[in-house]
Amino acid sequence: MSLLREAERCVANQYAHGFNAFITPLSRAGPWLDRVKEADVRKEEGKPKSAVDGRLISIKDNICTRELPTTCASGILDKFTSPFNATVVDQLEAAGAIIAGKTNMDEFGMGSHSINSHFGPVKNPRRDSSGEDLSAGGSSGGSAASVAADQCYASLGTDTGGSVRLPAAYTGTVGFKPSYGLISRWGVVAYANSLDTVGILGKSTANVRDIFNILNQHDQRDPTSLSISSRSRIQASIHTPELTSRLASAPLRIGVPMEYNVSELTPSVRRAWALSLAHLKKQGHTVHSVSLPDTKHALSTYYVVGPAEASSNLAKYDGVRYGTRAEGPDGDGKPDGYLFSNTRGQGFGQEVKRRIVLGTFTLSADAIDNYFIQAQRVRRLVQQDFDAVFAAKNPLAAQGTDKSAKDNDVDVIICPTAPSSPPRLSDLMSKSTKTSPLDAYVTDVFTVPASLAGLPAISVPVTVSGEKDTELAGIQVIGQYGDDQLVMKVGEMLEGRNLD
């Protein structure tokens, strides 16, 4: 199939059955058509610019694009167009890719089901057996849905606490969150800077890897982008003889964290996990129980650190320099009133307000020691937990903390991405049911530890044949910092497997 046919089919899908995946879809006609045609010529000549030359890649709406609006799914930016492109957008376009529109999401990335959007909830292209609409996961639900519904070739999302991996698990796609600092965040609207990463969603790990290799570059505009020298140091630490032999000649040592066997785990997800491990064992790899004792604090740590940074990052939205102002004069009509209290009150949605208030509290003078500072300590412990079980050293750890190799050191950790299959949208949206924000937070229990530690993690879909029907689940592979390629390789071993 020509690239042009493929692209036109994707765009047709965007308009045919939307699933509300896009806030700004790609226009049917435009200069992009010529760019795809040119890519087709290059493909014919065997000289494509890259693996994504002429491919449609959708972009989460919190990543800045000069040509299309960037709303972050918020009322306060509902008409905002950024004056500049994010580095990742420039990188993709330089590689010949077409920006396939801007995808729906939870406002500013805050949510686990992509229902907290000023533009309405995203629907999962999959429905449950009774035909009910399901959650597409969040916050990159639009990106995942656009991939699952063939509305694009692949998608860029952002992953702060699982926002790429969870939607991938719910929609049956591959979602990869690289090590923190590998992909530039310049032009990525900050939710929680110290956790935010650009993530990639695709139909296969191979597609995801192609895109990752394009984006995995130092960017001097992002002060948290790893320098070229740090990158070579990390490469050197991964390319020791013991580590390069993994998968090549030596079997993998796979870790299974005891603490991840939580009560919220549904039987079908637990089964998918067990069968995935059994599958790898059959291939000659070994499975080891490991302990990550601080996991139980990770979720609460995440919900202190994330909102704290968010309350700070979102202070800039006042409708003064850009963005949507509330109607009429602001400041409650008082001469010394704030010029933007109504604007912020009207522009932000409920969940965003909740997290701003939460973060404002945890940073306040009386609470900061017990919450924010404490959370930073726990975050360090979570990272040390991982360092303690991985055979590979954390290349960013302080020099001279050489750990002695232990028998139970593992190469990767394998666990579910989410504790359950996607919930019904109707259950999530109805105010009468028992769902509270806390229920949504629990969804992130397996994804936030890797985010807190900045580790690479991928969610790949597996299917499990059940008694009545086939269940889909997302299985997550987590690796040591900088071990991104290994994580993707292991994901590839499980991706799309039908296990029984």
Added chain:
Amino acid sequence: MLRSWIGSGTLRSLCARRLTQPALLYPKAQFSSAPNRYLEPPASADRVPLRKQLKQEAKALRSHKRQRKETEEASREEWELTVGVEIHAQLDTETKLFSRAATSTSETPNSNVALFDLAFPGSQPAFQIATLLPALRAAIALNCEIQPVSRFDRKHYFYQDQPAGYQITQYYEPFARNGYVDLFDYDGIAPEDGERVRIDIKQLQLEQDTAKSQEYPPSTQLLDFNRVSHPLIEIITMPQIHTPATAAACVRKLQAIVQSCGAVTTGMEMGGLRADVNVSIRRRGEAPGQHQYDGISGLGQRTEIKNLSSFKAVEDAIIAEKNRQIEVLESGGVIEGETRGWTIGTTETRRLRGKEGSVDYRYMPDPDIPPLIIGEDLLSSLRDSIPTAPDTLLTLLIGSEFNLPIEDAKPLIELDNGARLEYYYDVVDILRSLQVDQDDKTRSSLARVASNWVLHELGGLLAKADRPWDAEIVPARSLAHLIDHLQRKLITGPTAKQVLAILFDGDHRPVPQILEEENLLLRPLSREEYIALAESVIALNPQMAEQIRSKNQLGKLGWFVGQMMRTGEKGRVEAPKAEKILRDLIMG
């Protein structure tokens, strides 16, 4: 992307008028603004001679000052005042703190702003390393320990002049700590502080400035973001100051130091430096107070006075706040920890916000900005290149080599960011080489004579013409030659002044040539010519001559000298000789 009402807004920037000399030449002028009521014309219609009026006013002012001094002294004996100072100064840098946008004071509003300066979504800070250099110079000049690792924090508060909703500063780990500043009697400290007092500096931190906002009630606010993220240093002293005068001297000295080391461009008078003070009192001889600030315990509850923009405001605000606190405590009240403001021309501080209304800044480490790591190699090269400290210069100038009075040495150091002093050195060097043939006594007086010409004669011309300093207006060599001719009595004083004015107006001829061509060289009058001239002026006013003789009023000889200068041939009458002849003739 700016809204048109901001983008095209014509907020007029404060014009960066260059410093003019009088204000600095005569620093006392700032302190002479006595309460206006003493200067108002008398209410009665009776004509009071101006001279008498001036005398009465001066008397009233003196008695007011004496009275104020007495009450101040009385309260000082009973109450101990404690003050700490915080100073914000704009650093002299090319770029903003976290973007490559240029710093500017007089550009078109909103012309120098980068994406990050406006807090555009997705933009990130790019720390400009060069901005660190002036900050480090200030820290070195203030004897601080430079921290090898420091970090940036976010200080949150909402206001339209703060685009991100937070200011990036260094709260938890500032880049410099534990410095000090020495204040001497000549810096204007209170007499009770003796010859010298050392004020410790707690820390220096780097931070961003805010935008300029202008209100046009009821519904218009104009914002100019050019100033946003201009690099600032905040200097925080320990609460170790115990008199208002010393607090003002401290602020003045800190400004002089950061200016002389090239850390900042403008001072308070240009809005480049602002001060906050914290003030507490405790009754002497009583149990220590309950409060502790910066590790100093036993203090009373303190209040903060924000945004003082002159040295006088610092002193007056502290006096007013101290007196207010005394009044509250003496009437059985309690001091609230609150933030107060001060308006120039008032006599009381006013409450801005109380403790319950105080802002919780929610300081948070900035997750996007890496720690600042400062190497010893950078510090040692900066230490080598830092200009000599003002105190060291002062010691040199008042020492035996130059022998200048303090009131000349200080302005030489402070004026024109050290350029005036450089010029002065040049003049003295050339002059000394021109006068190698002279005796030691004459040569040793040269430095003092030169300072008079550099400061007062040349300074006066600059002030009158309202021109900024430029060493090329009257080249040092020309001035030195002029003084050399004067010293050798080849020209008279008035001629020298006349030639200086010619040079100042742009005449580039060498001094000897000017003197030659304009026929200005002194052709001394003979004794006979002096006598003839003296007799002619005595004849104009024989009564006065008689008075001088009979009542021995030698002071009145000056009038006759003046007459001789005026009527004699221009540039030929030498005042000392004229006076001697007059004395001989009148006194006999």
